[in-house]
Amino acid sequence: MLFDQFGLLIVDVFSLLVLIKETEMDQGFLVMLSNLLHLQNHLDPSSSVFSSDATSLSSSSTSSVSSLLTSSSAAPLLFFTIASVLSFVAASRPSSSSSPTSSSRSPSRSRSSSPSDHSLSAFRALSTELIWSMDPPVRDAQWRSSYGLSYPVFTTVVDKLKPYIAQCNLSLPPDYAVAMVLSRLSHGLSAKTLAKRHSLDPYLVSKITNMVTRLLSTKLYPEFIKIPAGRRRLHETTQAFEELTSLPNLCGAIDSTPVKLRRLPTDVSDPSSYHCRYGYPAIQLQVVADHKKIFWDVCVKAPGSVDDATHFRDSVLYNKLMSGDVVWDKVVNVRGHPVRPYIVGDWCFPLLSFLLTPFSGTGRGTPAQNTFNAALMKARLASVEAVGLLKGRWRILQDLNVGLHHAPQTIVACCVLHNLCQIAREPEPELFKEPEENGSLPRVLESERSFYYYGENLRQTLADDLQQRLSSR
Secondary structure (H helix, E strand, O other): HHHHHHHHHHHHHHHHHHHHHHHHOOOOHHHHHHHHHHHHHHHHOOOOOOOOHHHHHOOOHHHHHHHHHHHHOHHHHHHHHHHHHHHHHHHEEEEEOOOOHHHHOOHHHHHHOOOHHOHHHHHHOOOOOOHHHHOOHHHHHHHHHHHOOOOOHHHHHHHHHHHHHHHHHOOOOHHHHHHHHHHHHHHHHEEEEEEEOOOOOHHHHHHHHHHHHHHHHHHHHHHHHOOOOOOHHHHHHHHHHHHHHOOOOEEEEEEEEEEEOOOOOOOOHHHHHHEEEOOOOEEEEEEOOOOOOOEEEEEEEOOOOHHHHHHHOOHHHHHHHHOOOOOOOOEEEEEEEOEEOEEEEEOOOOOOOOEEEEOOOOOOHHHHHHHHHHHHHHHHHHHHHHHHHHHHHHHHHHHHOOOOHHHHHHHHHHHHHHHHHHOOOOOOOOOOOOOOOOOOOOOOOHHHHHHHHHHHHHHHHHHHHHHHHHOOO
């Protein structure tokens, strides 16, 4: 019986060696597992091959083998043999030509690193105690290259998500989980590509991505994406826009952009509904940005074929503004007209009392109307550039390679991360350029007529006032 167990053990050990060779296990992992197995032998008297007294512990290897052969259980032999094999493999595995910490100290080495360094392996190399001896600019540059943001912002994200990740009973530390997801979002990697590069299970990569993006889009959204209804922030926003455009009480610019989907599921009932105006399958993203290119509203509710006006009318923001749920704590008087805070957009959006759009885009309006259009377009650049920064920093949004069901939360998660970067004044990447929009003027709904007429009157009043002020300077 004992020799049958020993024969099975030989097969198990041989299988283990094959697994180690094929998967190229990390040396630290091998040492950790070996130590755990030795620790188990030490703590569990019922299965330990070592006697509890000091004499037995210091006995020769011959007596140890003898105790193994006389044991009535195969468990001690199994633990001892596996621990020995792992210790031998970990000790004999050749070290890399250069240590991670030394490579992390060299800026030139960082610049020439391969794309495979931009994920968990890079995080493992950089997240050591020696990171504190690095110059912050060098450290942060490497962090941005790997994860799209600097080390301080990275730690902020980890600290805010750590309590929620802990509740998910994840087998991976929170900082590793966040690093892996940020690597995927910033470099646009698919789950299969990231898994193949770092010997991970694609299912695990997808699971962790879905978990972290869900937490970002739900738990952190209320903190980092909110309407500037408070007196201080509203005053700062409207004043900054007025300095830029000379238009009073302007508090944001709205824009819409299609987020390209790499593929559609085969079970989608109407694939053509997802094809946007540029011809590829997409999901519509609508944002409202302030003068700092920080989003204060985000909506992802429509497939790519839906026009901007329809998407806006289906948003929570539209319903709040129409019902008066948003209480703006600031009103200015312009030529006898009370002007509440408003946002601006292009002619693809409906003209309303709280959303002003340009006069005719042909440039054949009156001097006052043309002046107003030019000022409005200056404000609208805030949202256009914010979207360009969003897709430039989080490149997964250039070709979204997640499941359709998880696409909205991934997009919103990137918007939350964008705001974190803008608030922290992270260096802005190159803008992602999209083709110019062209669309027809939306029709006025019956429920919007009073808002439309008020907006039309307000727009003309602001145009005349702006023209008079600029001409008198």
